[in-house]
Amino acid sequence: xKCVDDGITMVALAEEIRRVFPQHRDLVLFDVGSRDGHxxxxxxxxLDTSRIHAFEAHPEEYRIHERANxxxxxxxxxxxxxxxxxxxxxxxxxxxxxxxxxxxxEFGTGEMTVxxxxxxxxxxxxxxxxxxxxxxxxxxxxxxxxxxxxxxRIEDVSVFHIESEEERYFKNxxxxxxxxxxxxxxxxxxxxxxxxxxxxxxxxxWVNRRKAPSVEEAVExxxxxxxxxxxxxxxxxxxxxxxxxxxxVYNDGPPIETVPPIETVPxxxxxxxxxxxxxxxxxxxxxLSTYDTSDDDAKIIVFVQADPTYHNPTFERVLDDVTxxxxxxxxxxxxxxxxxxxxxxxxxGEAPGVKKFSSGGMVWSDxxxxxxxxxxxxxDPFVNHLLEKLGGNxxxxxxxxxxxxxxxxxxxxxxxxxxxATSWPVIRRVSVxxxxxxxxxxxxxxxxHTAKDKACIVEYMWSTLMMQPTRDVLHxxxxxxxxxxxxxxxxxxxx
Numbered sequence: 001x002k003c004v005d006d007g008i009t010m011v012a013l014a015e016e017i018r019r020v021f022p023q024h025r026d027l028v029l030f031d032v033g034s035r036d037g038h039x040x041x042x043x044x045x046x047l048d049t050s051r052i053h054a055f056e057a058h059p060e061e062y063r064i065h066e067r068a069n070x071x072x073x074x075x076x077x078x079x080x081x082x083x084x085x086x087x088x089x090x091x092x093x094x095x096x097x098x099x100x101x102x103x104x105x106e107f108g109t110g111e112m113t114v115x116x117x118x119x120x121x122x123x124x125x126x127x128x129x130x131x132x133x134x135x136x137x138x139x140x141x142x143x144x145x146x147x148x149x150x151x152x153r154i155e156d157v158s159v160f161h162i163e164s165e166e167e168r169y170f171k172n173x174x175x176x177x178x179x180x181x182x183x184x185x186x187x188x189x190x191x192x193x194x195x196x197x198x199x200x201x202x203x204x205x206w207v208n209r210r211k212a213p214s215v216e217e218a219v220e221x222x223x224x225x226x227x228x229x230x231x232x233x234x235x236x237x238x239x240x241x242x243x244x245x246x247x248x249v250y251n252d253g254p255p256i257e258t259v260p261p262i263e264t265v266p267x268x269x270x271x272x273x274x275x276x277x278x279x280x281x282x283x284x285x286x287x288l289s290t291y292d293t294s295d296d297d298a299k300i301i302v303f304v305q306a307d308p309t310y311h312n313p314t315f316e317r318v319l320d321d322v323t324x325x326x327x328x329x330x331x332x333x334x335x336x337x338x339x340x341x342x343x344x345x346x347x348x349g350e351a352p353g354v355k356k357f358s359s360g361g362m363v364w365s366d367x368x369x370x371x372x373x374x375x376x377x378x379x380d381p382f383v384n385h386l387l388e389k390l391g392g393n394x395x396x397x398x399x400x401x402x403x404x405x406x407x408x409x410x411x412x413x414x415x416x417x418x419x420x421a422t423s424w425p426v427i428r429r430v431s432v433x434x435x436x437x438x439x440x441x442x443x444x445x446x447x448x449h450t451a452k453d454k455a456c457i458v459e460y461m462w463s464t465l466m467m468q469p470t471r472d473v474l475h476x477x478x479x480x481x482x483x484x485x486x487x488x489x490x491x492x493x494x495x
Contacts, residue, residue: 001218002192003241008203010039013161014046016192016205017134020212021158026051030132032079032146033139035061037069043136044072053129055079057114058090058098073129080116081145088114099140101170118149131156138163141170143179154186158211166200166266176202177267180244189218195240200266202243219322220299221421223247226273226282227306232258234308234316236265243267249306250282278451279305279418280458284439291432297424300325304332304419311418328426329466332419399461402441404434418459422466430465438465 004012017024027049031040034054044052053073056062062076078100080086090098092108100116123131135157137146143164147154160183164176180190183206192205207215221242225235227249236258239245245267249256252273256262262270273282283303300322308315311333318332438461442454 001190001242004192004194006194006196008161008192008194008205010042010046012192013136013205014043017047017159020191020207020215024133024158025049027133027158028130029053030135031055032135032137033057035138036065037072037074039136039138040072041069043134047134051130053132057088057100057116059112059114060090061098075122076115077122078114078116079119079122079139079146079149080142081118081148083117083121084115085113086116088112097140099142099170100145101141101173103140103170118151119146120149120151120153123153133157134159134161136161141165141168141173144174144182147179147182155208155210158208160188160206162204162206164202164204166202169201176243180204184218184244189215190244191215193241193243204243216323218244220296221245221302221319221322222296222299223249223302223304224283224286225249225304225306226279227251227253227256229253230306232256232262232306235268235306236260236262238316238319239265239267248286250285252276252282276451278442278455279303280455281439281442281451284435284442284458287427287435288432288439291428291435294424300421300423301427302332302419302421308332308419315419325421328422329463330421331463332421399457400464403430403437403461403465405430405464420462420466426466 002016017027025048027047028051029040029043029047029049031037031043031052031054034040034056035058037054037056040052040054044050050071053075054069055075055077056065057076057078059076062074066074078086078088080100086100088098088100088111089102090108090110090112091103092110097103097107117125123129131153137143137160139146140163143162147160147162150157162179162183164179165173166176168175183190187209188206189209190204191207192203194203196202209215209217222245223235223238225232225247230253232249235247235249239247247268249262249268249270250273251270252275256270258265262268286303304315305311312318315332438458442451442458
């Protein structure tokens, strides 16, 4: 998807249409909320077509600009989600913000009744007008109603150019998220998006995938961010330029300060944490709180600490390669842990520092186990120190047994990962009971070690948790053995 500044011009729209549909000629163009008809005529000239229809609901705007629009279809009607009459609010201050939705008295207090019509009704009445190929919609808070007015004829449209608002500028309007959800549900993919500094009103271009199979479905991403006192400007910047992406931030530190203020950023939720700066516990808290309710199986879930550049200086560039990530589990860490003696490991085989790479992590120096599957010990001295304190000479296999995990194939990478991306179908390979065991491993008091200490073990186990099939049944002997190892009995949690 291409992101541009300060609106999508007719030149940019025409170039995008030609890029996606290079063979299309003599297109039918509809401009809904046209005001003076200028954009309709300009787009027709750029696409070399005369089959243009423009719709303006305001009677006075329609009358003033009628002469300039001789030669195109010039219609004085409000396209809406019903047929009949509707209250219309003309504004005396500021051109082009007249609307069926009321924006309050700041721009004038006029009110009138205008004729409204569904798009399906318009096409049924005007049998000589073919269905549109390209539709531009600029209707000040009523974009969703216009889309709904197409009903099943929305499938005829190849391209939409839509203006939408992230916040409610107009009384009772539908916001951008609802507009985007409707278009996505009906088979359209966003290919362009505009951001304007200081404004929550945006342009976007959507292409019908049924008519352009080469256009890939847009990738949706949800960030799960564990924050202590880091700056989150990168996240604000990312959400502004990726309107289908969302985030949950677990904040264990002071109030978050960003520009614009974090509370004004759409699609971002902040949850106050317990004050313990420990990323794995926040990731697991998100998994457990959302395990049974999330229906976003197609969405990529990115688990990331609040300063991703600590483990990956190229993190924001890596986000540009999201369509190339591994579909199941993508390591996003690239910098060795300061206590680790691990060697670099890059999933796709590209060397760090060579062009742009989209994945990586750290692999245990001995791959974590020997050929006999009896398990060799971790060679990382920091991890060995913790494991010895937690339970003697603990092997990677022992940890798998504790959590009820199947022993994976030895050639599967077992990598250190402070940050990674996956999806709900992969997360759910591990049962909710097993995720609770992992949580209890980290949070239960044991031999003076903190949750942050034990979280390092979990960071070495993410790839095993995400990339391996799990046991169908969490056997009682596994639960009992693990329960005896802890002063706090996890059976109370999972029974």
